[in-house]
Amino acid sequence: MIDEIDKKILDELSKNSRLTMKKLGEKVHLTAPATASRVVKLIDNGIIKGCSIEVNQVKLGFSIHAFLNIYIEKIHHQPYLAFIETQDNYVINNYKVSGDGCYLLECKFPSNEVLDQFLNDLNKHANYKVSIVIGK
Template sequence: MLDSTDRLILEALQANSRMTMKELGAHVHLTGQATATRVKKLEDLGIIEGYTVRVNEDKLGLPVHAMITIFTSSTFHDPYLMFLEEHLPYVRNNYKVSGDGCYVLECRFPSNQELNAFLDGLSKYVNYKLSLVIN
């Protein structure tokens, strides 16, 4: 389905989705127009779903990066999910997983105090294991 040129295009766009088709074409040894046609095909196939930016959350004042494994005692998760809805500014991802735990929650906080307050509230609904991202 994908050839080596398509893979190079995807790799380049993942590194910098703002490059022009001409720049991308030079990178993969195609004309800008041929590159644009390939990118359009990748979009039409649903392989490229969208374009985004990487944000430096430390510079936004959110230096505490937490990965929290969630353990639930029942199959009714609505109270936990509603708690997350109330704390969306902190929540980056909530992955439903198999294996160790039911969810892996990725959050960013401005301070350890904010993290602690979040965990105090979270503990009313679930058990958890906290890991802090070092780098």
């Protein structure tokens, strides 16, 4: 399926997806065309699903990063899911999980006041436990 060079390519791209094929090739000891060919193969085989960026939310004014364990006692989750769809300014990811809770919600907020209002609105649809990120 994939060899050690492919694994190195994936490792390097996961650190910096903006590497040129020349720079990536230097890191994995291949020519740029050989590296590009391998990357295309990884994409075609569905191993690489896409490239993304990491946004500095603090510089955008979102200084609070929170994870919420969501607990829904009812079997119908649609009211919660509909609410979450309206909160795209704050919701980063909404993972359906097993274990503790029904969902793990990752959010960003510009202030404690906005977080508090979000939690009040959320509580109409689900119970939750909040964890605030204090460092990475």
